[in-house]
Amino acid sequence: MQQADARLSTVLEEARSKSKKKKWRNALTILLFVSPALIVYAMYVIYPILATLNYSFYDWNGSSVGTYIGLQNYVQLFSDSIFWTALRNNTWITLTSVFVQIPLGLIMALMLFAPIKGIRLMSSVYFFPFLMSTVAIGLLWIYMFDPINGSINQLINLLGFENVAWLSGENTAIIAVLFVIVWQFAPFYMILFRAAIVGIPEELYEAADIDGANPWHKFSRITLPLLMPTIVSSSILAIVGSLKAFDIFYVMTGGGPNHATELMGTYMFKQAFVNFNMGYASAIAFVMFFIALIVTILIQALDFYRQKKGVFSE
Amino acid sequence: MKRKFLLLTTFCMMVLAACAPGGGSDSEESNAVSGDGGSGKQVLDFWYIDPGEKEKVYQEAVERFEEKHPDVEVKMLRVANDAYKQKLAVSMSGGNAPDIFNSWGGGWLKQFVDQGQVLDVTESIEKERFNELALDNTTFHDKIYGLPLGLSLDLVFYNKEIFEEYGLTPPETYTEWVEIIETLKENNIIPIALANQTKWPGAYYLMNFAARIGGPDLFNEAFLREGRGFDDPAYVEAGEYIQEMVEMDAFNPGFNGVPYDEGQGRQLLYSGQAAMMDITMSLVNNVRTEAPEFEEKMDFFVFPTVEGGQGSNKAVGASTGPVWSVAADTENPDLATELIQELTSQETAEAYTNRTGSLTAVSGVEPEDEFVNRMYQVAEEATHLQMPYDQTLPPELAELHKDTTQALFGLSITPEEAAEQMEAKAKEVLE
Structure with a gap:
């Protein structure tokens, strides 16, 4: 008996260790499969972030050996009025994207479902701006905004107003570029919303009809709540995109005049590749990264809270 | 088991550690391989900015070079002027510099020289072939880092027809100039076209006024930190002249938002909407x-x-x-040096000056064209040639100079503030 007991216990132990072994083998297998992606991720994402942080502590021109200056770059950055202008401009883009672009995209999407003749054609017309390359759009609008011969000013003239030198004024330049950004990206959100609206079951509207709901009720009680997840993900895309904005500003104004349309991105680029202050540019880059990180965490947290509480969700 | 996991973790970390810093050298190696691989031909990358007839002149020089060296292929790439500086800087710091590149000499080229990115070609060239002043602009620490082909002047171009129509003659003094501007304005013609989004066209006004007020040595004194500085009253006065011109509406409206390369500024001149333009001979x-x-x-x-x-x-x-320089990390320094010599040969220089309406820094090449020859005479008679600040100063100070000048044009800072900012940055950057 005792022998049998002992044998049983060894068998059990073996089995247990086997299952442990199996678990480890599983972990190893998973790790092996993940490792190519992990290595690439570490090389191209984590390492550059850490390297940027490291460079930001140096006074460095990009090729020779830099001198360690501690937090000096950051001290300088926070007293740099151009950087604050840039931060303010990035905030403007973020606000415009979330509160103008997304609602506009939603309205455009809703219009596509309205019983208007020829609206099918509009869906492709609406989408055109998003298909063009940003540089082409930038050049196109530079000509449109031309202070003398531009078509916008010709139109303003027809309406009996004075010409406005859109891209030349320190206050008007940012408005002009923001307008172009809305024009370019609203169609993108339109497509997202259109897809989401198609996904809303028709029965809900039929039931609402039976209950005697008017169109506004149908929109506010059915369409909007069911679009909420799309609105949240659109907002994330819009905010992150706004923080990284660079190209259209670089093409249309180059951050000018007198840094009035400078963004964190364009300012970082100028410091790095025009003024050769790599260390300082790294500090800007790291602050950009930090802001984006905080914002992303905040949005994720809010979304988590929203889903948990079930606000606006079915 | 735990030990195994630990081992695995350490292994992974080692792999990561080995990979991460190796990333850079890997890509450099692969570039080196692609450089002379492929068709078996030697490849020289050549970047330049000039379009049109100038581009053709360069292409012909490259063809002559390729005829002599059938086993060499020159890959020519034209980069738009406004974007060129950044593009080259990015590729330089990424270790992907073209073998032969365009510059303007001066402080911008010196930046790369100081980083050890430019090949010293002193040994392989004949100094006498070039205009001395022009070659000085590519010489640092007594070594030559580039061969100048073109020499450009900054002049005020005007529309003869418009001047004749209103009985105007080219001005000698600022007062005469202001009278012309007033006459043109009365007749609804934009006096001067200016495309200042790119900032350098406006910077010429500051440089010219400063040289007229403070004399030709003012800039060198400020640059070399000997004598007067960038806060000299002459600079303040130059700023005042600029703002006076802006206030009298001498320029097209909205000039600070009009880019140069896209051509809207020149369009004003061509179409007769504007009468004058202060710009380089290009x-x-x-x-x-x-x-x-x-x-x-x-x-x-x-x-x-x-x-x-x-x-x-x-x-x-x-x-x-253009000034042609060779990148220090080129694989074919001899071939590249030979190519920049072909790009500044007598034949190239003659074609350059006669076909593109430009002057050349190659000595003894007199333009046949009467119009260009008059410019040649201006250069010959000149007692001083002022190289643009933004190509002489170190980049950071050069940018500030262009930024403050653009702001002066935009009336958003006072001449005193601009001068103070320049001097403060000069003290910081120029030792």
């Missing part, structure tokens, strides 16, 4: 490709003098460019 090349019919209407004068100023109109704004 305009002649632009006219020949963009609006050939305008060339016969076009004439020029040297930037006018100001009352009580120390400078005469024999001091002319000038620049060298």
